[in-house]
Amino acid sequence: MPEALLTLDGVHTHIGPYHILHGVDLEVPAGGVAMLLGRNGAGKTTTLRTIMGLWKASAGTIRFHGRDIAGLDTPAIAKLGIAFVPEDMGIFTDLTVQENMMLAARSGAPDRPRLNWICDLFPPLRTFWHSPAGTLSGGQKQMLSVARAIIEPRALILIDEPTKGLAPAIIKAMTAALRQLKETDTTILLVEQNFSMARALGDTVAVMDDGRIIHEGDMADLSADAGLQERLMGLSLEAHQ
Numbered sequence: 317m318p319e320a321l322l323t324l325d326g327v328h329t330h331i332g333p334y335h336i337l338h339g340v341d342l343e344v345p346a347g348g349v350a351m352l353l354g355r356n357g358a359g360k361t362t363t364l365r366t367i368m369g370l371w372k373a374s375a376g377t378i379r380f381h382g383r384d385i386a387g388l389d390t391p392a393i394a395k396l397g398i399a400f401v402p403e404d405m406g407i408f409t410d411l412t413v414q415e416n417m418m419l420a421a422r423s424g425a426p427d428r429p430r431l432n433w434i435c436d437l438f439p440p441l442r443t444f445w446h447s448p449a450g451t452l453s454g455g456q457k458q459m460l461s462v463a464r465a466i467i468e469p470r471a472l473i474l475i476d477e478p479t480k481g482l483a484p485a486i487i488k489a490m491t492a493a494l495r496q497l498k499e500t501d502t503t504i505l506l507v508e509q510n511f512s513m514a515r516a517l518g519d520t521v522a523v524m525d526d527g528r529i530i531h532e533g534d535m536a537d538l539s540a541d542a543g544l545q546e547r548l549m550g551l552s553l554e555a556h557q
């Protein structure tokens with residue numbers, strides 16, 4: 317296995333009185349796409365939010381490039397090169413696509429070749445560049461949300477269910493864009509329920525249940541093993557398509 321970019325070791329997270337993560341151990345190799353799968357409520361979103369410092373780990377270590385980031389606040393974690401695309405997308409609906417993009421750039425105006433590259437990945441952004449983000453379709457908003465996360469080069473992006481509620485054609489476009497992003501230096505940790513997308517993009521996979529990782533391995537192995545899918549997920553992942 318390639319060297320790990322991100323390693324969670326025995327991570328526990330409490331949200332108020334609730335104990336949500338019960339010792340998460342997870343390795344995200346440098347390069348490629350790591351999928352994080354599991355039933356609703358398994359703790360996938362909480363894991364991403366804990367990595368990003370939006371929830372504080374109550375125990376355990378989170379190492380990024382070998383450094384423990386578990387005690388850092390979110391801006392410091394972002395500064396190290398990690399971006400988060402939340403399920404609710406976190407875009408400003410009253411602002412234009414352009415304004416949303418400019419606000420996402422931390423170090424001044426983004427360079428034009430990179431903006432062009434992003435608009436080639438997500439062509440609707442170019443079409444609606446001067447339109448309020450609130451007027452975009454669900455899929456276009458999702459594209460804008462991912463585009464904001466990559467406006468500057470990132471070592472790691474965490475993406476929470478980017479295909480939720482989207483039409484098949486948009487899912488295809490999103491999959492193609494993420495595949496191109498995967499060809500760059502960016503590592504992706506992707507929470508996804510759509511197994512066709514998981515299979516198309518994932519290099520490695522971790523499956524969560526009840527706040528723990530219950531399986532880690534190569535996506536190709538899980539993809540080829542219906543019995544394992546059945547044991548891990550309680551039903552064949554094919555049923556999630």
Ligand SMILES: Nc1ncnc2c1ncn2[C@@H]1O[C@H](COP(=O)(O)OP(=O)(O)OP(=O)(O)O)[C@@H](O)[C@H]1O
Binds near residue numbers: 331356357359360363
């Ligand atoms: N703000 C919160 N307050 C209390 N409990 C929460 C909060 N956020 C999440 N939980 C609980 O934590 C558990 C894990 O939720 P989480 O959103 O991480 O799961 P998930 O695997 O991402 O599922 P989904 O696919 O439904 O988003 C669930 O039982 C959920 O109800």
